[in-house]
Amino acid sequence: MNFLDGLNDKQREAVLATEGPLLILAGAGSGKTRVLTHRIAHLIKEKGVSPYNILALTFTNKAANEMKERISNLIGDGIDAVWAGTFHSICVRILRRDIERLGYGSNFVIFDTTDQKTLIKDCIKELDLSEKLYEPAAMMSFIGSQKDNLIQPDTYINQNYRDFRERQKGEVYSLYQKKLKQNNALDFDDLIGKTIELFRKHGDRLEHYQERFKYILVDEYQDTNRAQYELINLLSKKYKNICVVGDDDQSIYKFRGADIRNILDFEKDYLNARVIKLEQNYRSTKTILNAANQVIENNQGRKSKRLWTANDEGCLIKTYCAENEYDEANFIVDKIKEISKEEDKKLSDFAILYRTNAQSRVIEESFVKSNIPYKIVGGHKFYDRKEIKDIIAYLRLIQNPVDDYAFKRIVNVPKRGIGKTSIDRLEQYSLKKGESLYNAMLDCDEIPGLTQRAKDSLSSFSSLIRKFMAMKEIFSVEDLIENIIDSIGYIEEIRQEDSIQAESRVENIREFLSVAVNFEQTSEEKTLEAFLANISLLSDIDKTDDGDRDTVTLMTFHSAKGLEFPVVFMTGMEESLFPTSRAYFSEDDMEEERRLCYVGITRAEENLYMTRATSRMLYGKTGNNSMSRFLKEIPQELMEDLSDNKMKSTFSTWSKASNSESPKYFTGYTVENTRKSIGAVDLDIHVGVKVKHKDWGIGTVVAIKDDGNDKQLSIAFEGQGIKKLMLSFAPIEVIS
Ligand SMILES: Nc1ncnc2c1ncn2[C@@H]1O[C@H](COP(=O)(O)OP(=O)(O)OP(=O)(O)O)[C@@H](O)[C@H]1O
Numbered sequence: 001m002n003f004l005d006g007l008n009d010k011q012r013e014a015v016l017a018t019e020g021p022l023l024i025l026a027g028a029g030s031g032k033t034r035v036l037t038h039r040i041a042h043l044i045k046e047k048g049v050s051p052y053n054i055l056a057l058t059f060t061n062k063a064a065n066e067m068k069e070r071i072s073n074l075i076g077d078g079i080d081a082v083w084a085g086t087f088h089s090i091c092v093r094i095l096r097r098d099i100e101r102l103g104y105g106s107n108f109v110i111f112d113t114t115d116q117k118t119l120i121k122d123c124i125k126e127l128d129l130s131e132k133l134y135e136p137a138a139m140m141s142f143i144g145s146q147k148d149n150l151i152q153p154d155t156y157i158n159q160n161y162r163d164f165r166e167r168q169k170g171e172v173y174s175l176y177q178k179k180l181k182q183n184n185a186l187d188f189d190d191l192i193g194k195t196i197e198l199f200r201k202h203g204d205r206l207e208h209y210q211e212r213f214k215y216i217l218v219d220e221y222q223d224t225n226r227a228q229y230e231l232i233n234l235l236s237k238k239y240k241n242i243c244v245v246g247d248d249d250q251s252i253y254k255f256r257g258a259d260i261r262n263i264l265d266f267e268k269d270y271l272n273a274r275v276i277k278l279e280q281n282y283r284s285t286k287t288i289l290n291a292a293n294q295v296i297e298n299n300q301g302r303k304s305k306r307l308w309t310a311n312d313e314g315c316l317i318k319t320y321c322a323e324n325e326y327d328e329a330n331f332i333v334d335k336i337k338e339i340s341k342e343e344d345k346k347l348s349d350f351a352i353l354y355r356t357n358a359q360s361r362v363i364e365e366s367f368v369k370s371n372i373p374y375k376i377v378g379g380h381k382f383y384d385r386k387e388i389k390d391i392i393a394y395l396r397l398i399q400n401p402v403d404d405y406a407f408k409r410i411v412n413v414p415k416r417g418i419g420k421t422s423i424d425r426l427e428q429y430s431l432k433k434g435e436s437l438y439n440a441m442l443d444c445d446e447i448p449g450l451t452q453r454a455k456d457s458l459s460s461f462s463s464l465i466r467k468f469m470a471m472k473e474i475f476s477v478e479d480l481i482e483n484i485i486d487s488i489g490y491i492e493e494i495r496q497e498d499s500i501q502a503e504s505r506v507e508n509i510r511e512f513l514s515v516a517v518n519f520e521q522t523s524e525e526k527t528l529e530a531f532l533a534n535i536s537l538l539s540d541i542d543k544t545d546d547g548d549r550d551t552v553t554l555m556t557f558h559s560a561k562g563l564e565f566p567v568v569f570m571t572g573m574e575e576s577l578f579p580t581s582r583a584y585f586s587e588d589d590m591e592e593e594r595r596l597c598y599v600g601i602t603r604a605e606e607n608l609y610m611t612r613a614t615s616r617m618l619y620g621k622t623g624n625n626s627m628s629r630f631l632k633e634i635p636q637e638l639m640e641d642l643s644d645n646k647m648k649s650t651f652s653t654w655s656k657a658s659n660s661e662s663p664k665y666f667t668g669y670t671v672e673n674t675r676k677s678i679g680a681v682d683l684d685i686h687v688g689v690k691v692k693h694k695d696w697g698i699g700t701v702v703a704i705k706d707d708g709n710d711k712q713l714s715i716a717f718e719g720q721g722i723k724k725l726m727l728s729f730a731p732i733e734v735i736s
């Protein structure tokens, strides 16, 4: 097989330019990743390079595996010796062999963010500083960004000697590093930093790897930070056979230290570097590509390039303005059903993208209700998230104190000094007495072997739970949850853990409050029991293992980098959501949002949908956002607004239905026994039937869609517009 087949002239040139530094700077979908894989195949098969001499750096482990798979498809076996992986995974491999040179044991552990936080707190305490002034989360990101830029503690202290506060921050950093070493531990950023240190201090190790990695390839180069840049620079210094591919328009990790200069300055850093631009896009239709080009042109300070494609014009980009987030989710589900039926598409052909993780919850709910399997890339399913499970465990224990599983999950969450030994003793006692853990806790004074401290902690935990039990009787579910979160200090605990993930975890908790608010609004029975039943229904179905099943993919715009799908839904296209309001104060941040939007648009091959909602509840609050500026940057003639069409077509069905069935407009009625059943499939529903909904009042069924399992009703409520409800969930009564 010839590895130059299936490549255009420019791509071929890039594959053949194996010696010397090479930058492939090209827009989305132009075959950068494809060039990398063909290049590796060409090196091995045509140039006789040993796989052992090749290093391929990618952005995620998944991308690395995919790359290996693609090369295997090209050349068969024998690529196992190629080192392909993320910067972090490659550095771990190097350090396991040689870190002893830096005074660490080769069995070093990698500290996660929780461990890091504990360590930082210790340092702050030891230095007699206040956690209020030197907030642990802030200290953690401070240390992280020093490491991204390869600034050592001593250097930082010396540079800031006159500034008391900055000097103290430097001292925390310095002590933190000492303590890590005492624990034979590295944090994530150290993996790269220590590898560089090893190479700088021990020339022979550097030479060894320079000699080994004669050919280095880096994908998604635009998102490397200074430390990663330095590492590549060191390794490639001898042979200079370095090929980096990237797109400055897709740099989206500035908030993690990615430095776009690395790509813009490549030609300065590597003299005689060849630059190849790929300009043909193979992924998307003309319409989609045109939209992407138009959006990104609003950014200043980019290397100007314009992608073209020989692909078809394709269909227009569809926009849909939903009434709220549920309507948005239903629209997506409807479209997926419709398209997969009509166009013979697999579920894996669809991707749904959103700006923040919390947006996935409502969409997940719609998928669960419609029985459409889905998977979430780079995140947990909403109800599988630790913080959500914790709060649910509280609710379960309050509802049902004999739930030992829930008890064990939260007895020490947030940490309240009830250690494993105490829990073991409690458990032994409860077994002996044949009681639940909760009941055993109530007479903890009797339990042998418990320290006074443990007893105190247990009894304050039990009064906390008793307080919640009392609240349950008078509070709404929403208020109860809010109270629990406040009383246990859960959000503060999370905030102290780390900076990047903490915010999204807090957002998830707020989003869980939205679940409760929605429950209050839509459910007949408003008890905690009903609430728990409701969510266990959702989370149970959630748990089924996806395996290799054909599923729709849900993910954030960030996680979608490098991927492609025939049909893409970009959701939440609203001001303050996308672009996020956090970007309003800085032109740079706004440009990064725009690049993220460009990444989103260019994931789509054939069909692109952009949805938004006029009213959206997120984090427990309802807001009305206007249309995202990015939508306005796309020329009108490339788009088709389905919200209008939908209203038009539904209204025409409605008037037809009104004529043929001549439903009488409602003037007055008695409620008695009119409610035949809630959410029952035996409800006698047909177009024209009048129904009553407790919040929306009287409405007429104007359309029914049957998907085999359930029926989706479109109901026109007087003064409320048309709402879509699933028959099995709709809290409605038939009144005519
Ligand atoms: N010469 C070609 N002939 C046919 N298909 C091609 C060619 N080059 C690339 N493709 C296809 O186009 C799509 C995009 O390629 P690839 O993923 O390599 O682009 P990319 O530049 O890495 O995109 P991104 O910037 O999104 O990472 C892939 O499906 C790839 O197989």
Ligand SMILES: [Mg+2]
Binding pocket: 032, 033, 034, 562
């Ligand atoms: Mg790529």
